[in-house]
Amino acid sequence: MSEKKYAVEIEDLVVEFKTDDGIVKALNGVDLKIEEGKTLGLVGETGAGKTTTGLSILRLVPSPPGKIVSGTIKLNGESIFEKPEEEMRKLRGKAVSMIFQDPMTSLNPVMTVEEQIAEVIELHEDINHSGAIQKAKEMLELVGIPGERGTEYPHQFSGGMKQRVVIAIALACSPSLLIADEPTTALDVTIQAQVLEMMKDLRNRLNTSMLMITHDLGIVAEICDTVSVIYGGRVIEHGSLDDVFNNTRHPYTEGLFRSLPNLDDRTSKLKPIKGLMPDPINLPEGCTFYPRCDYAMEICKTVKPSKVYRNDEHYVECHLYDENSVKEGGKIGK
Amino acid sequence: MWKFIVKRLVSMIPVLLGVTLVIYLIMSMAPGDPAKVILGEQATPEQIAALRDELHLNDPVLVQYARYIGGLLTGTMGKSYNSGLECGIEIMARFPNTVRLASVSVVLSVVLALPLGVIAAVKQNTIFDGASMVFALIGISMPVFWLGMLLILFFSLRLGWFPSSGSEGLKSLVLPAVTLGFQHMASIARVTRSSMLEVIRADYIRTARAKGVSENKVITKHALKNALIPTVTVIGLQIGGMLGGSVMTESVFAWPGIGRLMVQSINKRDIPMVLGCVIMFSVSFSIINLIVDVLYGFIDPRIKSQYK
Numbered sequence: 001m002s003e004k005k006y007a008v009e010i011e012d013l014v015v016e017f018k019t020d021d022g023i024v025k026a027l028n029g030v031d032l033k034i035e036e037g038k039t040l041g042l043v044g045e046t047g048a049g050k051t052t053t054g055l056s057i058l059r060l061v062p063s064p065p066g067k068i069v070s071g072t073i074k075l076n077g078e079s080i081f082e083k084p085e086e087e088m089r090k091l092r093g094k095a096v097s098m099i100f101q102d103p104m105t106s107l108n109p110v111m112t113v114e115e116q117i118a119e120v121i122e123l124h125e126d127i128n129h130s131g132a133i134q135k136a137k138e139m140l141e142l143v144g145i146p147g148e149r150g151t152e153y154p155h156q157f158s159g160g161m162k163q164r165v166v167i168a169i170a171l172a173c174s175p176s177l178l179i180a181d182e183p184t185t186a187l188d189v190t191i192q193a194q195v196l197e198m199m200k201d202l203r204n205r206l207n208t209s210m211l212m213i214t215h216d217l218g219i220v221a222e223i224c225d226t227v228s229v230i231y232g233g234r235v236i237e238h239g240s241l242d243d244v245f246n247n248t249r250h251p252y253t254e255g256l257f258r259s260l261p262n263l264d265d266r267t268s269k270l271k272p273i274k275g276l277m278p279d280p281i282n283l284p285e286g287c288t289f290y291p292r293c294d295y296a297m298e299i300c301k302t303v304k305p306s307k308v309y310r311n312d313e314h315y316v317e318c319h320l321y322d323e324n325s326v327k328e329g330g331k332i333g334k
Numbered sequence: 335m336w337k338f339i340v341k342r343l344v345s346m347i348p349v350l351l352g353v354t355l356v357i358y359l360i361m362s363m364a365p366g367d368p369a370k371v372i373l374g375e376q377a378t379p380e381q382i383a384a385l386r387d388e389l390h391l392n393d394p395v396l397v398q399y400a401r402y403i404g405g406l407l408t409g410t411m412g413k414s415y416n417s418g419l420e421c422g423i424e425i426m427a428r429f430p431n432t433v434r435l436a437s438v439s440v441v442l443s444v445v446l447a448l449p450l451g452v453i454a455a456v457k458q459n460t461i462f463d464g465a466s467m468v469f470a471l472i473g474i475s476m477p478v479f480w481l482g483m484l485l486i487l488f489f490s491l492r493l494g495w496f497p498s499s500g501s502e503g504l505k506s507l508v509l510p511a512v513t514l515g516f517q518h519m520a521s522i523a524r525v526t527r528s529s530m531l532e533v534i535r536a537d538y539i540r541t542a543r544a545k546g547v548s549e550n551k552v553i554t555k556h557a558l559k560n561a562l563i564p565t566v567t568v569i570g571l572q573i574g575g576m577l578g579g580s581v582m583t584e585s586v587f588a589w590p591g592i593g594r595l596m597v598q599s600i601n602k603r604d605i606p607m608v609l610g611c612v613i614m615f616s617v618s619f620s621i622i623n624l625i626v627d628v629l630y631g632f633i634d635p636r637i638k639s640q641y642k
Contacts, residue, residue: 058543058544060540060543060544062535062540085549089546089547089548090546091546092543092544092545092546093544093545093546094546097544097545098544100537100540100541100544102537105536105537105538106537106538106540106541107538107541108538108541108542108556108560109538109560109634109635109636110559110560110633110634110635111556119542119545119547120545120546123545123546123547124546153635153636155635155636155639156639166541169541169545
């Protein structure tokens with residue numbers, strides 16, 4: 001095994017939110033690694049802990065109520081939990097930046113668009129204000145918005161344009177790690193393709209590593225090198241694109257694929273996964289997925305499954321497999 | 335923007351007509367005959383009847399009102415029943431005192447309330463937050479006249495630091511301004527805190543943090559301007575309320591402003607003078623509201639684009 005360099009390594013990350021109803025267990029030991037220059041797709045349902053994972057890397061989990069209970073996060077080999085706030089601030093927007101999910105609310109309504117882009121440039125680069133504004137206009141052009149519209153306010157932009165402004169802010173300082181939290185959810189398909197193209201281009205030019213948070217398996221197939229499937233605050237299956245797409249092991253991952261519309265057979269019905277995400281305040285004792293799982297066994301109710309490796313990269317957390325049977329596959333019906 | 339301002343100024347006319355009509359009706363229905371009050375206890379019924387005739391008090395109320403409005407259009411508020419002088423002259427002589435008192439109170443309350451509200455929000459659920467909100471609660475609950483009397487008792491009578499009444503110099507301004515400003519400071523602080531609390535949880539604040547903006551800048555540059563939008567509304571309303579509050583404060587401290595003039599005129603059934611004061615209050619209130627609306631435009635570009 002050759003020495004791999006990782007842009008980010010997350011180990012056993014546990015994050016909780018204290019609420020009036022109880023403690024919400026958002027992340028329950030997330031493991032995640034992104035190799036330098038590669039893109040990892042973090043896939044899961046709403047509430048599975050995708051955004052919290054992203055925010056943890058920036059150390060921006062709102063606290064209170066949120067609390068990072070245990071685990072480590074390393075950025076380019078350095079643990080971020082030991083860093084003083086001042087140093088962390090220098091990383092945000094420069095080494096790591098994040099594209100937020102909801103473009104409608106992610107921009108400050110009382111600042112012009114170019115000011116908002118220029119702000120991050122001024123913070124991290126040795127440049128005067130007019131220089132930063134100039135660069136902000138260039139960033140706007142890069143994401144397909146005429147530079148002269150920079151003097152306008154967010155409310156004068158459409159949703160798709162706002163999302164592109166959010167992307168421009170995230171890309172302005174050419175971060176080495178980009179966390180994209182459902183960057184295309186708010187966009188129509190034609191713009192979606194453009195934005196993905198832009199991000200691919202960035203990755204190729206600047207060797208940016210990316211954490212692509214999404215529930216769109218199409219985007220994962222398009223852009224990602226590796227895939228982590230997250231459920232109930234844990235990565236339950238991880239592997240290369242080929243591993244996860246073509247040698248699917250976890251029943252939940254399989255369920256995600258079956259929930260996709262089939263373009264070849266338009267009369268076929270969708271097969272959604274039955275039931276709902278478990279309440280993160282009362283997670284099931286054993287496997288968090290067992291109440292919805294077609295293959296659930298007695299052991300699933302009480303014992304948490306541990307990682308079973310199919311190859312160096314690909315693992316699954318499921319009682320259906322042991323070290324031998326995981327290599328054979330075929331446990332779950334197609 | 336200018337079109338908006340002119341439109342708003344024109345819309346003040348019906349407001350003023352309505353306000354004066356209501357006050358005119360109330361004053362004419364109030365018990366007590368102005369003629370009797372003017373002439374005093376010893377007046378004969380003939381004298382009273384003659385004066386009532388002279389003041390047109392026997393005409394139907396609406397005719398009287400129409401005559402009054404006619405007078406306003408020709409630039410006169412009528413003569414005071416009490417002094418016999420033109421009302422406008424006395425009102426204009428007193429108005430600057432009220433403005434002086436109110437503006438010092440406003441500045442005082444805003445300067446104290448904004449930092450108090452912002453810090454309370456940023457340090458939510460700490461001792462500071464609790465203490466400042468208890469302080470604000472006391473301020474809101476305390477009636478102006480009572481606070482005024484307490485301040486006089488303590489600072490004038492006991493300590494002798496400030497005069498209890500009059501309007502000579504800055505010293506005599508302190509107690510009335512504090513009395514008038516305290517309640518408003520409390521409300522402004524509370525609104526600032528709650529709007530700030532809402533804003534600092536907003537997504538764009540998270541975006542700012544993710545850019546690497548320092549916490550101080552996040553608060554002062556990104557959050558405060560957004561939080562000011564509801565706060566400015568309240569400050570505007572408070573200034574209007576201050577004009578009303580000045581009626582009581584001026585009475586407590588014998589401050590020679592139009593609030594006190596109005597109270598005195600009501601007691602003397604001096605209808606033209608009361609109306610004059612009310613008009614002055616209404617015009618000031620409307621203009622302050624207009625200024626607040628214009629200010630919005632400078633704070634919030636979304637609102638500015640609607641001013642057409």
